[in-house]
Amino acid sequence: MERFDYIICGGGASGLLLSNALLSDKHFNDKKILIIEKDSKTDNDKTFGFWNDKESVLDNIVFKEWEYAEFRDSNSHNSFLLSPYKYKMIKSNEFYLYIGDKISKASNFTYLNTTVNEIDQVKAISDAVGDKLEIILDGGVRRGTHVLKAIAAGAKACSFGRMFLFSLAAGGQAGVERALQNMHNEIQRNMLLMGCKSIKELNRSKIIYRK
Ligand SMILES: Cc1cc2nc3c(=O)[nH]c(=O)nc-3n(C[C@H](O)[C@H](O)[C@H](O)COP(=O)(O)OP(=O)(O)OC[C@H]3O[C@@H](n4cnc5c(N)ncnc54)[C@H](O)[C@@H]3O)c2cc1C
Numbered sequence: 001m002e003r004f005d006y007i008i009c010g011g012g013a014s015g016l017l018l019s020n021a022l023l024s025d026k027h028f029n030d031k032k033i034l035i036i037e038k039d040s041k042t043d044n045d046k047t048f049g050f051w052n053d054k055e056s057v058l059d060n061i062v063f064k065e066w067e068y069a070e071f072r073d074s075n076s077h078n079s080f081l082l083s084p085y086k087y088k089m090i091k092s093n094e095f096y097l098y099i100g101d102k103i104s105k106a107s108n109f110t111y112l113n114t115t116v117n118e119i120d121q122v123k124a125i126s127d128a129v130g131d132k133l134e135i136i137l138d139g140g141v142r143r144g145t146h147v148l149k150a151i152a153a154g155a156k157a158c159s160f161g162r163m164f165l166f167s168l169a170a171g172g173q174a175g176v177e178r179a180l181q182n183m184h185n186e187i188q189r190n191m192l193l194m195g196c197k198s199i200k201e202l203n204r205s206k207i208i209y210r211k
Pocket of ligand 1: 012013036038045050
């Protein structure tokens with residue numbers, strides 16, 4: 001089995017920007033990096049707009065940039081300079097192509113056009129990396145049972161992003177505290193149902209797959 005030092009799941013904005021940063025850092029020159037992406041990434045499916053007050057690694061592919069902003073209504077028209085910032089816009093297809101081309105020329109990168117089957121894949125990745133890397137499952141974790149499955153499959157931890165944002169938007173600090181309490185309760189209840197006294201008892205034998 002081929003082994004990798006780093007596996008990047010998803011070759012979208014974050015995956016490709018991370019790859020670009022790794023490509024320009026000589027520390028990673030001798031590291032084997034795998035990118036797994038399910039789509040062909042040739043479409044101009046979105047644009048990326050960003051503020052910038054200095055040169056950006058993406059300047060070569062900036063499609064349009066703005067130095068002024070304008071506010072208009074039927075009675076007034078105000079225009080002002082954004083300096084020292086500019087607002088820059090790139091097209092996603094040009095972004096995918098630009099970084100994809102750099103990746104294809106890097107001998108330590110492998111780009112695999114396939115789908116990661118989330119929880120199942122934690123198991124495969126955990127087998128591939130052994131104890132050399134700690135796996136933190138990020139993305140799509142919404143319930144206590146998701147955390148338990150990920151840890152039983154070999155992840156060290158899970159991270160939550162949207163769970164915090166949604167609960168913050170819905171209920172402020174109290175909403176976030178409630179979401180955390182719900183997560184805690186779900187983990188505790190399901191561990192009780194599984195007969196596990198400690199997180200250390202979670203292992204593959206606790207996962208039963210639907211036929
Ligand atoms: C129409 C549109 C316009 C936007 N305009 C802007 C803008 O102007 N400015 C701005 O800052 N942001 C904009 N955004 C938001 C921006 O696109 C996202 O914030 C950014 O793409 C998020 O980056 P990401 O890497 O998290 O996700 P993505 O860029 O979506 O990358 C995730 C990648 O993972 C892959 N993937 C997912 N699941 C799997 C799997 N199971 N196996 C393998 N691969 C998988 C996907 O195919 C995808 O390529 C826009 C979004 C849209 C849809």
